[in-house]
Amino acid sequence: MYDRMQELSRQDMEKIHDAAMDLLRTTGVAFNDEEGLQIFKDNGFKVDGNKVFFQESDVQKALETAPKRFTVHARNPKKSVEVGEDDFVFLPGYGAPFVMDAKGNERQATMEDYDNFCKLIQTSPYIDMNGWMMVEPADMPHQTVHLDLNLSNMLLCDKPFMGSPVSKKAALEGVEMAEILWGGKEKIMDKTVSVSLINSLSPLQFSDEMIGSLIALAKNNQACVVASLIMAGGSGPVTLGGVMALQNAEILAGITLAQLVRKGAPVVYGSTSSAMDMKTGALSIGAPELSKNIHLVGQMARFYNLPSRAGGGLTDALCTDAQAGVESAVALTTAARAGVNFILHSCGILGSYIAMSFEKFLVDEELCGMIRNMFKPVSLTDDAIDLDMIKQVGIGGQYLTHPKTFKLCRTEFYMPSLMSRKNKDAWAKAGKQHIYQVAEDKVAQRLAAYEKPEINPDIEKELTDYVEKRKTK
């Protein structure tokens, strides 16, 4: 298809591949985790201190066993999702320490906020999966908060969810809770029920927490997104060409480890690299460089036959304003069009990941709905074109009262749930509201109307007991 965005040739992709292979072979990647290093040694890799060196054949072997798609099972089987190839999922924002309210006041996030995001996800027509740490609750003990987040994910929402990669222990506890929810270890060894985010520490490193989690999750057949977030000009080269090579090396290194742990472990090729703002030295995720990277990452993942992660509704704006709308729409539509499969951060993020906003969540969610609609192909059957009707209405006729219009008018078009189509008088009469103000009311309505999805009370008790026991241990 004609597109003014850059299409990588096979030669381009091979060049990025070769550059990454060179780095993996000569510079290597540091894995700050003994178990991880031992796995590499056991598989005959050259290891020097914490540095691991890869041969191209090692990476190729991993790419042969990594699946090109997988299902993430939900406890409500109707809500299971497919990740890979043409299938993709929208997920909420991730990792924000603050909540920004509609008045522009920021505050530390609480467990109640986290639960409220779970409730919005549960009631969302467009968010396909529950996330992880949409906000970091400051009112919960740091050491055990992952247990509470898992519990909320499992009880407040019956969609598939993300897992806890904060440490090996936390990852394993997440797996144990999933085993309770599904009724036994053998149940989840058969099916992937969570996806966790494993970030590299650019350039060319992985922390012990991330590698410990990756090993624990891959062993248990739980999916890992292996992602690199390079700040071009800071933690990586100032050129996007250099970023492509560097992130490719990091991602392939992590994916190779996952396949050594368990052949066929579901993995996702991920990146959210973007530009450093040269005035402030901070990461900019409203920058067009983010979308350029997203677009190329989608292509590189397909080159490797892997599902991809990039995205999402990202912005540097600190309020739900026109800047937030523009930047989020550019990045999210780019990710969705580029074939990205796991679109994290689709909804809610403000200020370069610093905060989540309930109002922005709803605006972004509507955008997700618009995007899904845009991808539905226009039907060109004889019945859809209906030349007879066009001839019948003829020159200067009108279609409004035609029976076909009556028949289809409720189903043919996308119906916005938030965006306003009021005319100027109706808009003025309703108080000239900006959309974030409309969203503020809708958030309250959505939360008030929320109903907890049914769950076997024995399982709920077992999960709650598990969390209590672990907390007091």
Add this chain to the structure above:
Amino acid sequence: MYDRMQELSRQDMEKIHDAAMDLLRTTGVAFNDEEGLQIFKDNGFKVDGNKVFFQESDVQKALETAPKRFTVHARNPKKSVEVGEDDFVFLPGYGAPFVMDAKGNERQATMEDYDNFCKLIQTSPYIDMNGWMMVEPADMPHQTVHLDLNLSNMLLCDKPFMGSPVSKKAALEGVEMAEILWGGKEKIMDKTVSVSLINSLSPLQFSDEMIGSLIALAKNNQACVVASLIMAGGSGPVTLGGVMALQNAEILAGITLAQLVRKGAPVVYGSTSSAMDMKTGALSIGAPELSKNIHLVGQMARFYNLPSRAGGGLTDALCTDAQAGVESAVALTTAARAGVNFILHSCGILGSYIAMSFEKFLVDEELCGMIRNMFKPVSLTDDAIDLDMIKQVGIGGQYLTHPKTFKLCRTEFYMPSLMSRKNKDAWAKAGKQHIYQVAEDKVAQRLAAYEKPEINPDIEKELTDYVEKRKTK
């Protein structure tokens, strides 16, 4: 390239083509203009009253002479633009009766507003052409306002501009003014210096004003966008498949007439059809159906080897809020990516064409800049990837102080002129402004810093005298 947006197969496009041919042959198109009807008769078309019937060979002949690209010359030759194939232009909003201010107060537009938009266009790094009737000045006599608009376009801005299609007389006066500006009729018969918008009156009609203008402009080698704006479910079928067929018939009918008037007259295949909002009965231009249509129109125009028009930064929102940002970004990026060549309404539109906003103009303009940047391919030369540097920085190193970062940091990344990358403390200190408030200040600064481009004073006087004379006639 992989894309989740619909790709029309050759068969799909032929189906849309055949449907349009059937309509043109059997139902025909009404041209409410004697001169137009006479041209068709003289060329052997079947004409019945005001209805003209087309054979496929008539359309094919027109498509053979219509150019696939053309230059629009600016009086400042550095600012001439190319329309067609990979080349495209961003233009401002068109036809809004109101100005919406930053406080949400609407008022009737004035000539001063029109001039201010000309000044913003002149000083814009991203808007390539001046428009036409960005706003309709309510303080000027209706009969002669086109003269004032032409004069402002020519004097306040030295970019190429759009022409006046409000009537045959107005179109010819625009041509005469262009002759003064360029120094004689022969000058503009050689080169296209304006592009005018000729809209059909759906379904299957053209008004006398539009046809009179089209004939006058095509005769004088001035470009015409032949565009159909169908409201699906109102002035056209409720299905987008039906809309594609109907608009194709209308556009090809207009283009055929232009080629009968003058073989090789530059024409553009245009559409901004969208959905009717079934709750209000009004056109929705924030609807995803708009972008679906844009995406398909780009493909149909390429099928015919014609430049295309669709777009742009369109929204139903009545203020420059997150909805305006999302909707405008979705439609504008879709148009630019789809290969659309003439992207009208790129900047400023609010409320489904009811108003222009100076603040939104600046937000949309920044989006145009982001889009241009996104299309610049990432360099994958050895120098751009620079493996030696990546190896040198190595594991855990940093790139911020590397000489290459210093060398490239000012040129490698897009530098926003409006969008904020402030951190939360700096943003709070600056008053927690939404971007429309920042834009309000920037509009004032831009207008204050505006300088009228140089022009030969004799030509300026001749143009001013022409307008005065015509007004008093």
